Amino acid sequence: QVQLQESGPGLVKPSETLSLTCTVSGGSISGYYWSWIRQPPGKGLESIGFIYYDGSTRYNPSLESRVTISVDTSKNQFSLKLSSVSAADTALYYCVRYGAYGDRHYFDYWGQGTLVTVSS
Amino acid sequence: EIVLTQSPATLSLSPGEGATLSCRASQSVSSYLAWYQQKPGQAPRLLIYDASNRATGIPARFSGSESGTDFTLTISSLEPEDFAVYYCLQRGNWPETFGQGTKLEIK
Numbered sequence: 001q002v003q004l005q006e007s008g009p010g011l012v013k014p015s016e017t018l019s020l021t022c023t024v025s026g027g028s029i030s031g032y033y034w035s036w037i038r039q040p041p042g043k044g045l046e047s048i049g050f051i052y053y054d055g056s057t058r059y060n061p062s063l064e065s066r067v068t069i070s071v072d073t074s075k076n077q078f079s080l081k082l083s084s085v086s087a088a089d090t091a092l093y094y095c096v097r098y099g100a101y102g103d104r105h106y107f108d109y110w111g112q113g114t115l116v117t118v119s120s
Numbered sequence: 121e122i123v124l125t126q127s128p129a130t131l132s133l134s135p136g137e138g139a140t141l142s143c144r145a146s147q148s149v150s151s152y153l154a155w156y157q158q159k160p161g162q163a164p165r166l167l168i169y170d171a172s173n174r175a176t177g178i179p180a181r182f183s184g185s186e187s188g189t190d191f192t193l194t195i196s197s198l199e200p201e202d203f204a205v206y207y208c209l210q211r212g213n214w215p216e217t218f219g220q221g222t223k224l225e226i227k
Contacts, residue, residue, distance in 0.1 A: 042218045042220070044218055044221050045164070045206065045207060045209075045218040046215070047215055047216045047218070048217070054193050058214065060215040061121075061215060062121075062215070094163060101169040101170065101173070101175070102169060102170040102173065103152075103170070104169075104170065104211045105211070106154045106165050106166055106169045106209070106211060107154075107164070107166065107209070108158075108175070110163035110164060111163065112163060112165060
């Protein structure tokens with residue numbers, strides 16, 4: 001059973017960079033697409049972007065100027081960096097795997113989520 | 121970006137009743153739409169993909185359908201564990217987007 005676990009600081013100061021890592025266990029990171037999704041408290045879900053195991057990426061245009069997603073296949077991990085954060089970036093951050101279903105890929109395995117609060 | 125509008129925002133029903141949840145896309149997403157169930161304190165769970173295909177392990181009481189840009193999730197007879205928030209997700213165009221959710225609550 002594939003498991004994902006987010007790790008990183010739970011508190012980030014405004015204007016600084018949010019950094020999170022997702023560790024994948026029970027399966028290889030190779031051959032799959034991996035994503036970050038966030039959910040502000042009491043609100044809906046927003047896709048941040050994704051990375052393929054070969055390092056190719058695609059980001060949500062609304063965040064693209066501030067986002068970097070990277071992968072380390074030797075550690076079976078992928079990471080998120082979000083720069084110049086503000087209170088609007090306070091959210092529960094999930095790392096997620098895309099599984100192949102039909103012609104497309106959909107989110108199937110999720111981490112438990114980690115709450116990141118932006119506050120001074 | 122494609123906007124998904126879910127209705128109703130809240131649906132109050134009793135166990136044993138049927139539920140119909142709607143998701144309308146602002147433009148075509150082909151059939152690349154999924155439904156997720158999220159319970160408090162848990163990550164979302166994939167129920168339906170490509171508009172009408174049940175994911176592995178999902179009970180047959182869950183079904184999905186589409187008509188143009190209108191998508192429907194139907195739960196034929198509600199079980200107590202079905203009361204949750206349901207989101208639709210489109211993967212027809214980038215960026216992928218979610219609906220705002222429908223809360224299915226016990227009446």
